[in-house]
Amino acid sequence: SSPSRADLSQSFLMPFLEILVALAYYLLSSSLLSAAALVNVTVDDNATDPRIGFPIYYEPGAEWNVGPTCSSCAARPDPMEAYNGTWHDITYRPTEDADAIQTATFTFNGVCNVLWRAGTGILTIKIGTAVYVYCILAPRSMLNGNTQLIFNLDDQVVGSFISLAQTTYQYNVPVYANTSIPPGFHTLTLQNGLGNNETSLVLLDYMIYS
Numbered sequence: 724s725s726p727s728r729a730d731l732s733q734s735f736l737m738p739f740l741e742i743l744v745a746l747a748y749y750l751l752s753s754s755l756l757s758a759a760a761l762v763n764v765t766v767d768d769n770a771t772d773p774r775i776g777f778p779i780y781y782e783p784g785a786e787w788n789v790g791p792t793c794s795s796c797a798a799r800p801d802p803m804e805a806y807n808g809t810w811h812d813i814t815y816r817p818t819e820d821a822d823a824i825q826t827a828t829f830t831f832n833g834v835c836n837v838l839w840r841a842g843t844g845i846l847t848i849k850i851g852t853a854v855y856v857y858c859i860l861a862p863r864s865m866l867n868g869n870t871q872l873i874f875n876l877d878d879q880v881v882g883s884f885i886s887l888a889q890t891t892y893q894y895n896v897p898v899y900a901n902t903s904i905p906p907g908f909h910t911l912t913l914q915n916g917l918g919n920n921e922t923s924l925v926l927l928d929y930m931i932y933s
Contacts, residue, residue, distance in 0.1 A: 764831075766930045769809040772831065779930070780828045781811060787825075788812045790926060798926055800859045804894040806929040810859055815871075815916030815923040825915040825925075831932045832908050853902040853933050854911055859926035860886055860893040871923040874899045875912040883917070895928070 764774045769789055771778045781787040790810040791802050802808040813825050833852020860870055872884040884898040899913070911930075916923040
């Protein structure tokens with residue numbers, strides 16, 4: 724007699740299920756899983772990416788200052804509070820820098836993150852990456868303590884940050900966060916100043932991506 728529809732469905736379904744079971748076993752037992760687990764990479768303002776070796780590029784290079792070694796900089800944060808004891812300092816002055824673009828640019832490689840929670844049976848796959856930018860904010864005692872920033876990701880404007888001067892120095896302040904970036908190489912650019920008539924001081928401390 725001819726095979727029933729149920730028999731045919733089972734004959735096609737079983738190999739497919741076997742492949743799925745084998746794939747799941749491989750993922751859960753493979754050392755590749757731990758290598759792909761969610762990892763945050765911190766990039767200091769004055770160092771290179773410890774994962775792929777890219778630095779942060781500053782333009783105009785001659786106008787950015789490494790804070791702790793800058794004798795002419797008005798901002799004097801506590802190096803003990805800054806990541807790795809450093810920050811990059813630059814001030815946008817509309818009367819002097821109206822045609823100048825002050826930027827810090829960083830290229831990173833976001834990955835697809837896979838996380839296995841031991842003992843729970845939960846497998847989390849994060850399709851995408853995240854990036855965060857941290858600055859130090861200056862106090863009101865400084866004449867030019869305001870901070871106004873624009874952020875571009877892959878040549879597209881994706882955010883801004885505006886903060887009036889604080890009562891005291893503020894450390895580890897997240898001035899930009901994006902948790903929904905597709906995997907792959909991306910270029911993030913911080914631009915100081917909004918191009919208006921207001922002065923802007925940026926004290927860039929570090930970036931984090933995953």
